[in-house]
Amino acid sequence: MAQNAVHSQEPADNLADQRAGAGIVVLSSSMQLLHMNRQAAELSKLINMAENGGAPAKSAQGVLPAALTELCTEVLKALQVRTEAKDWEQFEVKRIAGNPNQPVLLRGFGLPDRGGIQHARLVVTLEELGRRQQLNTDQAKERFQLTNREQSVVENLAKGWTNKEIANALKITEQTVKEHIKHIMRKTNSTTRTGVLVQVFRS
Known part of the structure; x- marks a missing residue:
């Protein structure tokens, strides 16, 4: 009986995989990676390959693509000025990266902290446009x-x-x-x- 329950779960899991949502990356203000979901890792790999002319990144696995780090730098600059959470309600930094045949939309947001910029967080979502x-x-x-x-x-x-x-x-x-x-x-x-x-x- 328990086995059946396990099997009935699998199609739902497969469906969830197919309906992969946005990739999410969370970094500290010192650009330390705090969280990266599976979709973000996959899309980062695609962007890295496009940036390296189709070759996989030579450096350590999971390295953030240049387009993503550049976007985070822009978000950090904005965090110097936009120091309240409400300042980010209507604001985001966007760019398109990766292979033009499989473009990925990057959207960067800042999560300010009352303790100052060193406690702020950067959130980037990655989404396939196609x-x-x-x-x-x-x-x-x-x-x-x-x-x-x-x-x-x-x-x-x-x-x-x-x-x-x-x-x-x-x-x-x-x-x-x-x-x-x-x-x-x-x-x-x-x-x-x-x-x-x-x-x-x-x-």
Whole structure:
């Protein structure tokens, strides 16, 4: 009887694994790693490989990707100014990292402490964008009033494609792609291609 109970649990565990949520990393203000869930470790590995040109990181396993440590440095700077918990309610530091075909959205938050910055904590969530890409480009289309063509350009930007590749795929000129990107940047209030993606994939 007890054995059956064990077996009936397995599918639920497998389902939980498939529905992996965001990766979560918690660091001290001195950048000491305090917590990292399994999803964060997996996504960090992917980012490390992208940063190392596809090779696994040579250094010790579990080393934080450069993109993540840079993000934490920005969060630390913000913690100097945003010293109250309420200062972080509407604020986060974001960047996109990893392989353009499997981009990962990093979102950094500070958890200030009344005892001063040395007691503060940094929290970073890591999330694969590809999984929510369709949903988000539809939402972005509405939110930023993008045309169908602009939405197609954004979807291809998310794949890390060059203007030339986008032009070929959409059967338009590179100049037209540049014009679309310019309009998308204006509508999303961004100044870079990465900035556009951060806006589009914001939850």
